[in-house]
Amino acid sequence: MTSITQSMLEAIETELQHQVARLDQPGTKPFHEMLTYHMGWTGEGAGPLATGKRIRPLITLLAVSSVIDKEEKQESNDNYWLHAVSAAAAIEMIHNFSLVHDDIQDNSNLRRGRRTVWVKWGAPMAINVGDAMFVIANQSILDLIEHYPADMVVKAARILNNCCLDLTRGQFLDMSYEERNDLGIEDYWPMIGGKTSALLSACTHIGSLLGYAKEKQQEAYRLFGYHLGLAFQVQDDILGIWGDEALTGKSAASDLVEGKNSLPVLFALGKNGKFANRWKQGPITVDEVSAVSALLEDEGGREFAEKMSEEETQKALDYLKEANPQGAAGEEMLGLANMLLKRKQ
Numbered sequence: 001m002t003s004i005t006q007s008m009l010e011a012i013e014t015e016l017q018h019q020v021a022r023l024d025q026p027g028t029k030p031f032h033e034m035l036t037y038h039m040g041w042t043g044e045g046a047g048p049l050a051t052g053k054r055i056r057p058l059i060t061l062l063a064v065s066s067v068i069d070k071e072e073k074q075e076s077n078d079n080y081w082l083h084a085v086s087a088a089a090a091i092e093m094i095h096n097f098s099l100v101h102d103d104i105q106d107n108s109n110l111r112r113g114r115r116t117v118w119v120k121w122g123a124p125m126a127i128n129v130g131d132a133m134f135v136i137a138n139q140s141i142l143d144l145i146e147h148y149p150a151d152m153v154v155k156a157a158r159i160l161n162n163c164c165l166d167l168t169r170g171q172f173l174d175m176s177y178e179e180r181n182d183l184g185i186e187d188y189w190p191m192i193g194g195k196t197s198a199l200l201s202a203c204t205h206i207g208s209l210l211g212y213a214k215e216k217q218q219e220a221y222r223l224f225g226y227h228l229g230l231a232f233q234v235q236d237d238i239l240g241i242w243g244d245e246a247l248t249g250k251s252a253a254s255d256l257v258e259g260k261n262s263l264p265v266l267f268a269l270g271k272n273g274k275f276a277n278r279w280k281q282g283p284i285t286v287d288e289v290s291a292v293s294a295l296l297e298d299e300g301g302r303e304f305a306e307k308m309s310e311e312e313t314q315k316a317l318d319y320l321k322e323a324n325p326q327g328a329a330g331e332e333m334l335g336l337a338n339m340l341l342k343r344k345q
Contacts, residue, residue, distance in 0.1 A: 004328050008061045011082060012054050015089040017041070019140045023132065034129045038100060038117050045114045052112060055336070056095050056203050057088035062333040063207025063221055066325030081329070083147035084210040086140045087156055091203055093137035094160065098167055098199075100130035105175065134164070148210065156206050163202035170194020177261045181280050185266050189230070197229030204228075208323070220323035224316055224337075231312035231341050237262035238305050241293050256284050256292055263308060264301030275299050313341045 001009075016039065023032040037043040040050030065081040102108070103116040104123050110116060118126035141160050144153045173191040177183055204225030208218045240255035241264060255262055268275040275295045278284070284292050296302065316337065325333050 002328065002332060004065070005058065005332055007079075008058055008081065008088075009054055011085050012057045012061070012088050012092065013051075015085045015140075016092060019086070019089050019093065019136050022136060022139070031128075031132070034117060034121055034125065035132060037120070038096060038111075038129060040112065043114070050112050050114055054092060055340070056199060057092040059200070059225070059333065059336065060088040060091050060203040060207040061085065062329045062336065063204045063325070064211040065329035066327060066333055067208055067211030067213045067217065080211075084144070084207070086143035086146075087160075087206055087210060090137040090140035090160060091199065091206070093133045093140060094164060094167075095199060097130045097133035097137065098171075100126055100133065102171070105171070144210070152209065156209055159202055159206050159209070163198045166194045166198035168194075170196070170198065178259070180261075181269070183261055183266055184270055185263070188261070188263055188266050192230060192233040193226070196233040197226045200229035200232070201225035204323075213323075217323055220319050224319035224323055227312050227316035227319060228337060228340065231309050231316055234263055234305055234309040234312060235341070237264060238302065238309065241296065242302060256289050256296075257286055259283060262305075264296055264305045267304040268296050268299045268301040271299050273299050275301070316341065 020032065020035050020039065023035060025032075033042060037046075040046055040048075040052065061081045061084060064084045099111065100117050103111055104118045104126055108116055109119050116126070117129050121129075137160070138157070141157045142153065144156060148156075170191055170193065173187075174195055177187065177191065201222050202225070205218060205222035208221035213221065237255070237260075240260065240262060256265075265279070269279060275292070278292060278295070320334065320337060324330075
């Protein structure tokens with residue numbers, strides 16, 4: 001980990017704790033504890049594994065620092081990105097708000113190896129925890145007013161809130177698809193565009209905005225984040241069926257057993273062959289996973305998904321090249337993109 005990445009991650013964690021501390025009041029300390037637990041700071045198993053990697057806020061600050069044109073900035077020192085740390089915190093709070101609600105909707109018992117908030121405190125309390133995170137995110141983005149002109153703060157807040165609406169669209173599609181067996185590949189992209197790409201594109205868009213990038217450069221950064229999200233999700237679909245359980249930390253059987261309409265599955269359903277016939281018969285059992293995943297691979301599901309992942313990866317890297325990120329932050333952003341896009345776990 002380089003010094004700039006380490007400095008950014010430390011600043012992000014400090015700012016997140018500062019923002020969440022809005023609830024650290026005499027009457028709401030137990031409520032505050034629910035948020036600090038989910039964020040990975042307190043409770044059993046607290047620590048780096050429980051906090052997550054903070055990739056989204058890190059990408060946001062790297063985008064701020066990597067913009068080439070710094071003439072309009074108040075200062076040009078290497079730590080200018082500190083002015084945007086409340087926006088990075090807002091991004092991470094939105095991510096975690098969605099996770100708390102997703103865990104309830106998906107009936108998930110564990111998050112990063114620990115009991116989820118709804119399991120620990122009940123669904124009603126967990127809904128309130130997610131709501132609080134959403135509100136804190138919006139308060140956090142407005143804290144930019146300390147360092148940026150009002151029109152830029154409004155634009156950053158608009159990008160963030162548009163992203164949130166896209167997240168709910170993607171989640172709606174995901175949940176509404178669960179009981180359907182008439183879906184095609186054309187139904188897949190709008191779903192992951194909302195669930196995965198919306199937030200990553202907001203990271204790079206807001207980051208470049210706060211780095212004073214021009215409109216054309218902002219759009220290149222935004223599209224980099226969007227296609228990064230698409231490629232990342234397709235890879236996740238592949239790993240969810242054929243990944244190495246020792247590396248992914250989750251069962252490769254889960255996606256097929258849970259009946260997820262992932263890209264390999266939708267491709268094979270379109271072939272209307274043996275896999276489609278079995279899929280339409282009902283839930284797949286754990287004992288069937290090996291045979292069904294082999295059938296899915298034989299009918300081209302894996303090959304197609306890998307091809308789509310490669311195409312989206314290339315689009316993301318092309319837009320990143322167009323964005324032309326500079327300096328140490330630019331190198332870190334490229335390295336982070338390569339890590340995400342070429343992951344094997």
